[in-house]
Amino acid sequence: MDKGNHQQSDSVSMNEQPNLQQFVSELNSYSREEGDTPPAVRGAEAPIGHVLEIAGSGSRVVLDARRLMELQGNEDPALSMSGQVGSQVKMPVGNSWLIANVRTMRAFEGTTVLAHVDFLGEGKRDSSGGMSSFKRGVTRFPIPGCEVHPVTTPDLQSVFAADNRPHIEIGTVYPTDDIRGALYVDPMLGKHFAVLGSTGTGKSTSVSLILHRICEASPEGHIVMIDPHGEYSAAFKGFGEIFNVDNLQLPYWLMNFEEHCEVMLTSSGKDRQRDEDILAKCLLEARTRNKMAAEFGKVTVDSPIPYLLTDLNQIIVNEMGKLDRAGDAAPYQRLKNKLDELRTDPRFSFMFSGMMVSDTMGKFLAKMFRLPAEGRPISIVDVSGVPSEVTSTVVSVLARMVFDYAIWSRTEAQRPMLLVCEEAHRYVPKDESGGGQAVRRILERIAKEGRKYGVSLGLITQRPSDLAEGVLSQCGTIISMRLNNERDQDVVRAAMPEGARGFLDAIPALRNRECIASGEGVNIPIRVTFDTLEAEKRPASSDPSFAEMWKQTGDEEGIISRTVRRWRGHGK
Incomplete structure (x- = not known):
């Protein structure tokens, strides 16, 4: 209203x-x-x-x-x-x-x-x-x-009071101090959920609490969390698997054609269409050179068949040699230059290493999706060290692998999965004109179709007004912490069910670690004060105290020396 x-x-x-x-x-x-x-x-x-x-x-x-x-x-x-x-x-x-x-x-x-x-x-x-x-x-x-x-x-x-359905307790219901606030796991995950809140409201700690409760209730679950700031590694060390640029080892050949284009093409306008046609032809030939291609018959540019970067490079050179005019070689040269950059730049070694040509797809899925979980059901993928040029593509590959695995494993014993995206407005922005459209499309598809295949989506954002229209409305459960921006409040107002409208005016006045939970995951809309999370389970997201930190001094020379070394060695 x-x-x-x-x-x-x-x-x-x-x-x-x-x-x-x-x-x-x-x-x-x-x-x-x-x-x-x-x-x-x-x-x-x-x-x-x-x-x-x-x-x-x-x-x-x-x-x-x-x-x-x-x-x-x-x-x-x-x-x-x-x-x-x-x-x-x-x-x-x-x-x-x-x-x-x-x-x-x-x-x-x-x-x-x-x-x-x-x-x-x-x-x-x-x-x-x-x-x-x-x-x-x-x-x-x-x-x-x-x-x-x-x-x-x-x-x-x-x-x-929670009924007998599987649920997790996250805090106490306002205004009481002993009535427990519960989220029902199956309705919340089955129809997606969103956690919203302005910076400084305790959002990251609250998300950690929810995920820890889910992990405790389902130690054999399968959760993948995209962590853009490296906050959650500290919260789940010992409780899950932590991946970053040092151990991610994401095979480049798992990318589909659209993701290849985002990484390898630098042109725009009319030139881009021509470059796409050339890349499609060369990539398909590179994939078909693998003897595995004959085993599976029909192979497309999207098929996750391993190929050698040297093969792709050689195919590009060969195609360039067939040209009648030297001026026609510009698209091939652009593609070759970008490929050389990806192969030689150490920033991209986590993805474009020469060691990633063997068929490691099964092992990669097993470790990433926690199959089996062995009591550590969550994978934290820290993409803070990933070069910004390919961050959206990396997230796109991981999200698409979750969705595609669910589709192609339908005839097997079902293993539902939860994909959690922190800073979701980065990947599903309202603005459709920017880059990184592959990740936008796959996350929108998961939001619309994921529950049919046992894929749940958890969106975490401080700017719901910057999310693509319709994505938030696909979330059956909305957990809103304090939102200071009026545009954000309007978006949440539109997404919340009718019965929760009475709580909306309280959203700007919520204290830290308080939320309004509404939708499928709760019996009725509730205002909850989150439990205090154990120190070892909290994310590294606390703001520094300028007043306290600026009182400290000593070893500045050592701090600078070690920082510069890590800077130059990209975190080493």
């Missing part, structure tokens, strides 16, 4: 004044009748307001500000929060309690408050007034005049 509609829904027209005045009068009358009852006795049994108007997904209610003030001093934290934005209220409908979330509040007349609430679900009402068996969704709606009651901590325990 946009802001205009939002304001309109809370306004009161002249035609509604008599109706609203009647409710206000009833509230005042009720308060006078109960005025001699001590607040502590009245507690949760007495209503705090009445329903004014009903809509399909929510309602407007009138609340008595005096009752809300009385409850603020209650020992029960749920009762003390009654009526506040982001809290819950309940309404009796037959033998059920209907639970709603308070979205907005505004003063109306005297001690009357007009509030907009969103329906969350309903639970059974027992003879003592308690609630059990809460379920999301509404089967029966209240009618105008229905009482509105505050919820108690036992009510919230019934609402938020």
Whole structure:
């Protein structure tokens, strides 16, 4: 609901004044009748307001500000929060309690408050007034005049308690300090998830906590995480496999034709199309020179058949020698020069090493996808040391290998996989004009089709507004931490389900390590304070203290010497 509609829904027209005045009068009358009852006795049994108007997904209610003030001093934290934005209220409908979330509040007349609430679900009402068996969704709606009651901590325990489905606990539900917030593993992974939050909100630590909980619950799982800053290696050392430019050994021949073009072609416009045609012809011939090609019959430029870089180079030279005019050799020379650069530049040795021509595809998939996991189900791929020219291509190859493996292993025992992309807006940007379109296309395809083949996508980003349109909407579970940018908030507002709209105004005000979780992975939208993660499981993402660090001195000469050596040796 946009802001205009939002304001309109809370306004009161002249035609509604008599109706609203009647409710206000009833509230005042009720308060006078109960005025001699001590607040502590009245507690949760007495209503705090009445329903004014009903809509399909929510309602407007009138609340008595005096009752809300009385409850603020209650020992029960749920009762003390009654009526506040982001809290819950309940309404009796037959033998059920209907639970709603308070979205907005505004003063109306005297001690009357007009509030907009969103329906969350309903639970059974027992003879003592308690609630059990809460379920999301509404089967029966209240009618105008229905009482509105505050919820108690036992009510919230019934609402938020995890059922018997596999789940992970990540923290405590606001405003309580003992009700556990849970994410259901299968719905969350089966329909993708996103973790959003501005820099400095504790996003990386929270992601580490979620992944650690998943690994603990499924030690034989299969998780691949793309880590662009090298933050998560520290968090999973000893709990998973860590890959970087020193041990990644990504065979260049695993690239498909589109990825070859991104790495090997330097031209644009009309020249690029001609260069693509030449590369396609030469690459296909290089692949078919492998005796393996005869075994599999039809081979294409996309087939992951090993080939020698020297063969590709020789084929390019041979084709160039067949030309009638020297001027026609420019595309071949461009391609040859780039190939020479990839072969000789040590920055690319993790991918374009001469040692990668043997058929290592099976071993590479086994170690990268943790098949078998042997109690270490996660692979952290640190791409911070990968040259920026090929970073998107490396991510594209890894993501495509996850998806293609899932497709081609459909007749085997299924091994679902989770692909987690930190800084997702880098790889699936809203702007389609830049480079690195291969990774964009494969991640968009996984978002749309991955769940059919057992591939889950986890997107982590601080700038959801920079993500390609439609990708975030493919995520069934959204875990939003504090977002300071209004454009980012608007994107999250559009992606969140209707029942979570009442939490949106709280997103800019969330504390560090707090989130709003909504969608398939939770029973109803919840505000959660994340657990404190053990020190050895935290990522290396804490910001340095300028005030403290600038007090330290000594061994500057040694620091510079060692830094320059690593710089020149590319991390050695």
